[in-house]
Amino acid sequence: MKYITAYAVAIAAMFAFMTGAAIAASDAPFEGRTKCSNCHKSQAKSWKDTAHAKAMESLKPNTKKEAKVKAKLDPEKDYTQDKDCVGCHVDGFGKTGGYSIDAPKKPLTGVGCESCHGPGKNYRGDHRKAGQAFEKSNKTTPRKTLADKGQDFAFEESCNACHLNYEGSPWKDAKPPYTPFTPDVDPKYAFDFDKMVKDVKAMHEHFKLDGVFVGEPKFKYHDEFQASAKEGEKGKEE
Ligand code: HEC
Ligand code: HEC
Ligand code: HEC
Ligand code: HEC
Numbered sequence: 001m002k003y004i005t006a007y008a009v010a011i012a013a014m015f016a017f018m019t020g021a022a023i024a025a026s027d028a029p030f031e032g033r034t035k036c037s038n039c040h041k042s043q044a045k046s047w048k049d050t051a052h053a054k055a056m057e058s059l060k061p062n063t064k065k066e067a068k069v070k071a072k073l074d075p076e077k078d079y080t081q082d083k084d085c086v087g088c089h090v091d092g093f094g095k096t097g098g099y100s101i102d103a104p105k106k107p108l109t110g111v112g113c114e115s116c117h118g119p120g121k122n123y124r125g126d127h128r129k130a131g132q133a134f135e136k137s138n139k140t141t142p143r144k145t146l147a148d149k150g151q152d153f154a155f156e157e158s159c160n161a162c163h164l165n166y167e168g169s170p171w172k173d174a175k176p177p178y179t180p181f182t183p184d185v186d187p188k189y190a191f192d193f194d195k196m197v198k199d200v201k202a203m204h205e206h207f208k209l210d211g212v213f214v215g216e217p218k219f220k221y222h223d224e225f226q227a228s229a230k231e232g233e234k235g236k237e238e
Contacts, residue, residue: 123149208230
């Protein structure tokens with residue numbers, strides 16, 4: 001009996017641990033890009049010049065007029081508070097800690113770090129700790145600890161949720177609200193992940209890492225990007 005109880009407790013503890021981890025990864029909170037940008041200064045500076053950073057501008061009246069007319073939108077209308085639009089032009093719309101129309105926050109406006117790298121509140125502290133351990137004693141940290149807390153190392157599904165979300169899309173999870181900018185409107189809106197993810201004018205330039213994080217899951221083009229990465233400027237969390 002004693003054994004059975006101990007066994008049951010162990011199983012229950014294991015189950016609680018496993019579901020806890022699964023919840024952490026799938027429903028981790030967003031917190032905005034300020035902290036990421038303070039530490040990763042070079043990426044943040046480069047990202048600021050991208051269309052992703054300026055995505056909210058496109059929802060303002062009298063911007064991108066030609067593109068809007070072509071997609072049967074009203075170029076004079078203000079779409080910045082339209083729930084059928086903002087979801088793909090901000091970070092974490094409708095998710096814990098993410099952008100909301102009623103209380104818009106600047107560090108969540110535009111398509112920022114967390115839209116691609118995953119909601120950061122749970123893994124961000126591990127970056128700091130891992131960085132300190134590496135500085136102190138060259139100790140590396142497995143990427144898996146970050147992935148378990150919601151950091152995304154594959155990217156493709158997140159890109160698809162915005163870029164391939166339209167009726168008749170090859171992406172099976174498409175559901176409204178859809179993007180008005182589909183390949184039927186103009187073939188240039190077709191989304192080719194392997195080509196697009198290498199576009200540093202749309203992501204950000206890549207900068208050399210020290211190799212603090214190791215192992216799988218590693219992004220499939222990580223080594224290729226690092227091979228031609230520039231020397232960057234690092235910052236500190238504020
Ligand atoms: C939260 C939604 C969202 C996510 C996630 C997202 N994008 Fe975008 N992307 C946009 C929007 C919106 C624009 C257009 C911004 C604008 O011009 O207003 C854009 C623009 C782009 C462009 C520029 C197109 C051009 O005309 O130059 C590329 C390339 C691109 N995205 C690739 C990607 C890739 C690759 C990923 C994943 C790693 C990704 N995006 C993730 C919403 C998203
Ligand atoms: C499902 C996600 C999604 C929704 C919803 C969405 N967009 Fe976008 N939007 C995108 C993506 C992705 C792009 C980038 C397309 C590209 O360049 O390949 C984009 C680009 C744009 C652009 C720039 C187009 C260009 O050629 O420069 C404008 C303007 C825009 N969106 C306005 C809107 C408006 C207005 C709405 C609501 C009626 C809306 N979007 C809803 C994902 C979305
Ligand atoms: C549109 C998607 C996208 C956005 C937005 C984005 N990144 Fe990235 N980022 C990537 C991709 C793809 C990589 C390559 C991953 C790899 O090589 O492992 C990357 C790599 C990185 C790296 C690794 C070193 C390097 O330079 O390659 C850091 C650090 C980073 N991003 C920080 C940020 C920060 C901070 C922001 C916000 C200011 C941000 N990223 C916004 C897609 C994005
Ligand atoms: C306290 C500073 C700090 C904060 C805050 C921080 N990072 Fe990092 N991050 C680091 C350090 C240190 C590394 C390891 C760099 C190296 O290997 O040279 C790292 C590594 C990364 C990498 C590379 C992972 C890989 O595959 O090797 C990415 C991507 C990244 N950070 C994105 C982010 C994003 C997105 C945020 C915000 C949600 C963020 N970081 C917040 C310090 C930080």
